[in-house]
Amino acid sequence: MRSVDYLRTAESNLSRSRLRTALVILAIVIGTFTLSMTTEFTEGVRQFIHVQARAFAQPDTLNVYLKNGDTGRRLRASAVEEYNPLRAAVAARDVTYMTPQDIERIRKTPNVSKAYPRYRVQPDYVRAGSSKKYLISVDSFYPNTSISLAAGKLPEAEDGKAMLLPYQYLAPLGFSKATDAVGQKVTLHFTQAPQSLSGLSPSALANMPARDVEYIISGVLIDTLQPQNAYLSYREVTDLQQFQFGTIDRFSLVFVFTPQLSKPDLRALKAALDNEGYGVFAYADAIDRFDRIINVVRIALNGLAIIVLLVAMIGIVNIMLISVAERTQEIGLLKALGLRRRGVFSVFMYEALVIGLWGGLLGVGLAVGFGLILNPVLGRTLLKGLEGVKLLSFPPGAMVGIFLLAVLVSLVAGTMPALRASRLDPVDALRRE
Amino acid sequence: MMIEVKDLHKTYGKAKPFEALRGIDLTVGDGECLAVVGKSGSGKSTLLHLMAGLDTPTSGTVQVGGRMLNKLGDGELAAMRNESFGFIFQRYFLLPRYSVLENVALPLMIRDVGRADRERRATGSLAEVGLSDKAGNRATDLSGGEQQRVVIARALVIEPNMIFADEPTGNLDSETGEQVVSLMFDIQKRRGLTMVMVTHDFDLAGRCDRTVTVRDGRIIEAP
Numbered sequence: 001m002r003s004v005d006y007l008r009t010a011e012s013n014l015s016r017s018r019l020r021t022a023l024v025i026l027a028i029v030i031g032t033f034t035l036s037m038t039t040e041f042t043e044g045v046r047q048f049i050h051v052q053a054r055a056f057a058q059p060d061t062l063n064v065y066l067k068n069g070d071t072g073r074r075l076r077a078s079a080v081e082e083y084n085p086l087r088a089a090v091a092a093r094d095v096t097y098m099t100p101q102d103i104e105r106i107r108k109t110p111n112v113s114k115a116y117p118r119y120r121v122q123p124d125y126v127r128a129g130s131s132k133k134y135l136i137s138v139d140s141f142y143p144n145t146s147i148s149l150a151a152g153k154l155p156e157a158e159d160g161k162a163m164l165l166p167y168q169y170l171a172p173l174g175f176s177k178a179t180d181a182v183g184q185k186v187t188l189h190f191t192q193a194p195q196s197l198s199g200l201s202p203s204a205l206a207n208m209p210a211r212d213v214e215y216i217i218s219g220v221l222i223d224t225l226q227p228q229n230a231y232l233s234y235r236e237v238t239d240l241q242q243f244q245f246g247t248i249d250r251f252s253l254v255f256v257f258t259p260q261l262s263k264p265d266l267r268a269l270k271a272a273l274d275n276e277g278y279g280v281f282a283y284a285d286a287i288d289r290f291d292r293i294i295n296v297v298r299i300a301l302n303g304l305a306i307i308v309l310l311v312a313m314i315g316i317v318n319i320m321l322i323s324v325a326e327r328t329q330e331i332g333l334l335k336a337l338g339l340r341r342r343g344v345f346s347v348f349m350y351e352a353l354v355i356g357l358w359g360g361l362l363g364v365g366l367a368v369g370f371g372l373i374l375n376p377v378l379g380r381t382l383l384k385g386l387e388g389v390k391l392l393s394f395p396p397g398a399m400v401g402i403f404l405l406a407v408l409v410s411l412v413a414g415t416m417p418a419l420r421a422s423r424l425d426p427v428d429a430l431r432r433e
Numbered sequence: 434m435m436i437e438v439k440d441l442h443k444t445y446g447k448a449k450p451f452e453a454l455r456g457i458d459l460t461v462g463d464g465e466c467l468a469v470v471g472k473s474g475s476g477k478s479t480l481l482h483l484m485a486g487l488d489t490p491t492s493g494t495v496q497v498g499g500r501m502l503n504k505l506g507d508g509e510l511a512a513m514r515n516e517s518f519g520f521i522f523q524r525y526f527l528l529p530r531y532s533v534l535e536n537v538a539l540p541l542m543i544r545d546v547g548r549a550d551r552e553r554r555a556t557g558s559l560a561e562v563g564l565s566d567k568a569g570n571r572a573t574d575l576s577g578g579e580q581q582r583v584v585i586a587r588a589l590v591i592e593p594n595m596i597f598a599d600e601p602t603g604n605l606d607s608e609t610g611e612q613v614v615s616l617m618f619d620i621q622k623r624r625g626l627t628m629v630m631v632t633h634d635f636d637l638a639g640r641c642d643r644t645v646t647v648r649d650g651r652i653i654e655a656p
Contacts, residue, residue, distance in 0.1 A: 005542050012530055333526040336487055337540045337587075338515020340508050427488045430522065431478075 001343055010350035013323075024312075024319050025359045031309035032363025032406040033370075036399060037392075038301035040371050042294055044393040049290045053283070054148040055224045062256040063118065063281040064106055064273060066098055097250040105276055111258050111269045116142050116234055118253035119241040123188040124210075126230070128173040136169065138188070139229035140237040142255065147231065151178035152219030157233055163188075163215035164231035167223040178220040187212050188230075193244050211243070309406070313413040316355060320348060320417035324424075331421050332429025345422040352414025353407065360406030364399050434498040434517065434594040434627050436461040436484055441493035443479050443650075453479040455650035457493070466621055466628040468638035471647035477631045478599060480647060484629060485518055485597045486510045498594065515544050519588025519626075521617070523600035525580045527572035527587075534559065534568040537586045544591075551590075558590040559583075562616060578609035585616060596621060598630040602637065614640070 001009070014021045098117070106115045118140065125133035141147065143157035147164065155162030165173075165181060175181040191210040221228060232240075241248050258269065261284075270280045324331070331344055339347075371392035378391050438459040445451045453476045461467045471477040482488040484495055486502045495502045498517065502510065527536045534555050535542075541551035559565050562582040567575060572583055581601065588596060601617065602610030614637060621628045630641060638644045645652050 001543055002545050002547075005548075016530055329526060330528060333528075334539075334543065335511070336485075336514065336520055336526075337543055338511045338513075339543045340511040342508075343511075343543065425488075427482045430487075430526070 001339065001346070006346055006350040007354070009347055010354045013327075013347075014351055014354055017323075020319055021355070024316055024355055025362070027312035027315040028309070028355060028359025028406055028410060029363040029366065031305065031312040031409070032360050032402055033366050034308050035302060035305035035402050035405070036364050036367030036394070037370070038298070038305050039398050039402065040367060040392040040394050042298040042301060043395055043398070044391040045297075046291065046294050047393050048391065049294070050287065051148055051222065052224050053287055053290070054146070055221050055228055057283045057286070058146050059283055059287075060258050060260055061283050062258065062269075064115070064254040064256050064278045065252060065281070066102070067274075067277055067279045097252055098254060099249050102278075103254060106254055106256060106273065106278065109269065109272050109276070111261060111265060112256050113259055114142070114144075114257040116140070116255045117238075117248070117251040118255040119237050119248070119251055120253075121190070121237055121240040121244050123190050125189050126169065126173070126186055127189075128175075128184065128186045131174050132172065133189075134169065134172050136166075136188070137229045138232050138237065140234040140255070141231040142234050142257070144257065145231075148222045149219045150222045152182035152217065155218040155233065158235055159218070160233055160236040160239070161214075161216055162218040162233060164219050164221055165217050166221050166228050166230055168227040169230075170220065181217050181220050184217050185214050186217060187214050189213075190240060190244055192246075195246070213240075309409050312359075313409050316352065316410060316413035317416055320352065320414060321420070323351075324348065324417050324421045327421075328424060328429045331424050332426040335424070335426035336430065341422040344424070345418045348418035348421050349411065349414050352410045352418070355414075356407035356410025359410060360403040363406060364403045368394050368399065435463045435496075436595075436627065436629070437494075437496040438480075438484065439494050439496075441480070441483060441495065442491045443476075443483060443488070444491045452650055454483070454490070457647075457650075457652055459645065459652065461627055461629060464625045464627055465643065466618070466630070466641040468641035468644040469629065469631045469647060470633060470635060470638045470644055472633065475647045476650040477647045481597055481599055481629060481631045485520070486514060515540055516591060517594045519591065519593035519596045521581070521584050521588055521596065521598040521601045523603035525584050525604075527580060527583060529571070529573040531572060532568065533564065533570050533572050533575070533583050536572045536583055537590050539587060540591045555586070555590050558586040561589060561620070562586045576609075577605050578613055581605060581609075581613045582616065585613070585620070589620065594627060596626050596628040596630075598628065598632075600632055601630065602632075602634065 100117075103115050103117060106112060121138060123136055123138060126136040127133045141154070141157060141164065145154065145157065147154065149164070150167055152164075154164070163186065165186065167178065170176075170178060170181055173181070173186060175184065189210065189212050191205075192208045194205065194208060215232070221231075238248055241251075258266075261269065266282065266284060270282070273280050334344060334347070335341075371390075371394055375390045375392055436459070438457055441454050441457040441459075442452070443454040445453055457480060459480075469477045469480060479488070483490050483502075484497070486495070486497070486505070489503060497513070500513070502513075505513065528539070531539070534552060537558055538546075538551040538555035541554060546554075556565070556568065559568055562585050564579060564582055564586065567579065567583075572580065575583065581604075596617075598617065602614060605613060617628075618640060620626070628641075630637070632638055646654075
C-alpha cells in the first residue's frame with residue numbers, strides 16, 4: 001500500500017468510532033498542553049528573572065573584593081571557611097580597603113578588560129522641583145554599561161549631569177509615567193561625611209558642608225520587585241566620593257568588565273583573582289543560582305506533564321488493542337487479499353501517527369494560543385509596569401520538540417497493538433463468527 | 434495454474450491435538466474446476482486454506498503454479514495471493530465503511546496501484562458482474578446476492594489465475610444462489626480459470642468438472 005492509502009485508511013478507520021478517537025486524541029492533547037504550559041511558564045519565569053536582574057547588574061561583569069576585607073566578609077556567601085582567630089581579630093579591629101594598587105593588579109589579570117573602583121556615595125535625599133524629599137541610593141554606570149530601561153536611553157558614560165531614575169521613584173517625584181520623566185530635572189543633596197564619629201553632635205552634623213546637585217533624567221529603569229539604585233556616571237560618582245569622603249583611593253569593591261566568557265574561562269579568571277587574594281561575585285553566578293532553581297522547578301513540572309503523557313500513552317495502547325480485537329476479520333481479509341505482515345503493522349501505526357499528529361498539534365497550539373491570550377492580560381494586571389515581561393514564553397524549538405514528543409509517544413503506544421495485529425492468523429480471523 | 438497437494442497433514446492445538454487433515458494427495462489441473470465436498474468439520478475448509486497459502490501445513494507440501502508454498506516467505510506468499518488468487522467467501526467480508534468500488538479496488542490498493550488506475554479497473558470488474566450502477570453505494574447496504582457479486586468482482590479485479598471459493602452460496606437463497614453460481618461458472622469457463630470450491634451442496638458440486646469428498650481429514654472416492 002502507498003503512504004497516501006495508509007493515511008486515508010487510517011483516517012477512515014479513526015472516524016469509524018469518532019467519540020473514541022476524540023477521547024484518545026484528547027488524552028494526548030492534555031499531556032502535550034500540560035508539557036507546553038509548564039515549559040512556557042518556566043521559560044517565562046527564567047526570562048523574567050533575567051530581565052529583572054539586568055536592572056540591577058549586567059552580564060559579563062564581576063564585583064571583586066578583598067577576601068580578608070570588610071566587604072569580603074559581607075559578600076562572602078558561597079564558601080564555608082575554617083575559623084581563623086587571627087583573621088577574626090583583624091576583622092573586629094578595623095576594615096581593610098582596596099587602593100589603586102589593587103586596581104592595577106586586577107587589570108593585569110587575563111580576561112579582565114576594564115576595572116573601576118566602585119564607590120559608595122550616599123545622598124541625603126532626592127527631590128524634583130518642589131516635591132517631597134526621599135531617601136535614595138546611587139550607583140555608577142561605566143562605559144559600555146547595559147541596563148534594562150523602561151524609557152529614555154543610556155547616557156554617555158562621561159556625562160556627569162545624566163541620571164537613570166528607578167521606576168519606583170516616578171510617582172513620589174510627581175511623574176505620571178516613565179516617558180514624562182525623561183529629560184526632567186531632579187536634585188540630589190549630598191553632605192560631607194565627618195572624618196571621625198567621636199564627639200559628633202547633631203549640630204556639628206548639620207554644619208557639615210553640603211551641596212545640591214541637579215541632574216537630568218536620561219532614562220528610567222524598568223519596574224522591579226525590589227527598588228534599585230539610581231545610576232550616575234562613574235566620573236560624577238568619583239567627584240562625589242572626593243567631596244563626601246575626602247579621598248578616592250579607598251574603596252571596598254572593584255567593578256570588573258570581562259569579554260563574554262565561557263564557564264571554564266570564568267572559573268579560571270576567578271581562580272586567578274582568588275590567588276591574588278581577591279574574592280569575586282559574578283553576575284553570572286547570581287543568574288546561575290536562579291537558573292539552577294528554575295531548572296529544578298522545570299524538571300519537576302515537566303516530569304509531572306510527562307506522567308500525564310504516559311497515562312495518555314497507556315490510553316492509546318488500550319484503545320488500539322480494543323480496535324485490533326474488533327477488526328480481526330478486516331485484518332484477516334486484508335491478509336488474505338495479499339497485505340503482508342508489515343503492511344498490517346503499518347495500517348495501525350498510521351492510525352497511531354494520525355492520533356499523535358492531531359494530539360500534538362492541538363496540544364501545542366492550545367498552549368501557544370493560551371499564552372497569546374493570557375500574556376497581555378497578565379501584563380495589564382499581575383505584572384503591570386514590569387516592562388518587557390511575558391510570563392508565558394514559548395521557545396519555538398521547545399514547542400516543536402514537544403509536538404514531536406507527542407507523535408513519538410503515540411507511535412510507541414501504537415507499536416504493541418500494531419504488532420499484535422500483524423501477527424494475527426488470517427485463517428483464525430476469517431473463521432471467527 | 435496447477436495445484437499439487439502431497440501427503441498433506443494439519444494438526445491443530447498442542448494440549449489436545451486435533452488432526453484436521455490426515456494425509457491428502459490431490460491434483461487440480463490447469464483450468465479445472467474442482468469441488469471439495471464434505472460435512473462440516475471434515476477438514477475441507479482447512480484444505481482450501483492450505484492450498485491458498487493462508488495457513489501452513491503440519492507436514493506435506495502444496496505446489497501452486499510450480500511453486501512450493503511452504504518455501505515462500507510472508508512477503509512472497511502475500512504477493513502470490515495478491516496477484517494470482519481470487520477469494521470468494523461465504524460471509525463476503527466486505528469493508529463496511531467503504532464504497533462498492535473501493536471494496537472491489539482493495540486488492541489493487543494493497544498492490545500499490547494508483548487510485549485512478551485501480552478505480553478504472555474496478556469499474557470494469559463491476560461491469561462484468563452487472564453492478565456498475567452500485568459503484569458508489571456502501572458495500573454493506575446491498576442485498577446478499579449483490580454483495581456476493583461484489584466479492585466476485587473483487588476476486589476478478591486482479592486478473593487471477595485461480596479462484597478459491599468457500600461455500601459461495603451458503604448465505605443466499607436458492608434463486609440468488611443460482612444467479613451467483615452461474616455468474617461464477619460463466620466467468621471461470623470464459624477465462625479458463627482454475628477453481629477450487631468448497632461446498633456441502635452436492636447439486637452445486639455436480640456442476641464442477643470433478644468432485645472429491647473429504648471425510649475425517651482424508652479423501653474418499655466420490656460416491
